[in-house]
Amino acid sequence: MFQQISHIRSLGLATIFKTYLSACGLYHELRRKPDGTSHSGRLAFILGRMVLKTFSITNGALEADTLRYIRAHTTIPVPRVYASAEGYGRRYLLMQAIEGDCLEDVWKDLDDAQKDSIVESLRSYISQLRALPPPYGRKVCALYGEGVRDGRITSSGPVGPFLDEASFNDYLVDAAEIFMDETTLPGIRARMREDHRIVFTHGDLAPRNIMVKDGKVAAIIDWEQSGWYPEHWEMVKAMWNPMDRKDLSWNNRIIAMFSEEDKKDWMVDRELSDHLVGGF
Missing domain, CATH: 3.30.200 (Phosphorylase Kinase; domain 1)
Incomplete structure (x- = not known):
């Protein structure tokens, strides 16, 4: 336990x-x-x-x-x-206080070898998080089985916890309904998987939350949105607020870091989340 x-x-x-x-x-x-x-x-x-x-x-x-x-x-x-x-x-x-620089501020100054090394470290960290045994079975929740704070879902405080991934998906669809043609939602919901592993997830793995020093990761910070989520959610959140779109070298590396299944599930989530930007 x-x-x-x-x-x-x-x-x-x-x-x-x-x-x-x-x-x-x-x-x-x-x-x-x-x-x-x-x-x-x-x-x-x-x-x-x-x-x-x-x-x-x-x-x-x-x-x-x-x-x-x-x-x-x-x-x-x-x-x-x-x-x-x-x-x-x-x-x-x-x-x-972590000594170093925010990755968002220095990414453009790093060479390709340093960028690749940082992303490889992140890959290792995500693997370690996913190896942690979930203590609450299929429940989608925060550290102690409580509701989660997640900026992709809402800015108004904790939601859940959710009994399983199906309940989590239902909430995502319900939250999107006000912004979308409701006739499109059943088709999206039908493509949302309910069989992901539930794994520990940082939930905001963006460059602003990665501290670097001498071209290496010094620390991962801001774990407020972390918890036990479906396996693809780390990619969903990493791409929710990515680096400057004029420089795709970060985005492309992060996309390549995740599996093809994660990418498919991220694209399904985008059918909902693309309508929510500015909707909070």
């Missing part, structure tokens, strides 16, 4: 983080929007060689526990978690 990783929910530690943000004049900015409603955003603050990341409890994933889980079960480079806490309506994550 999957064991929940220890997560510090110390009100005392949360108070320390809240006090720090208050001293910087930032806490009330997190709590309120200009219209007076509650703020649900995610913000990060650089503290020397550390990063303090904060989320609302409603929309914030247990990213600290996900990072601990990945460090414990794979060789994927991720930031080290120094502390995490929950209190005052927010979650806090104090973690290692």
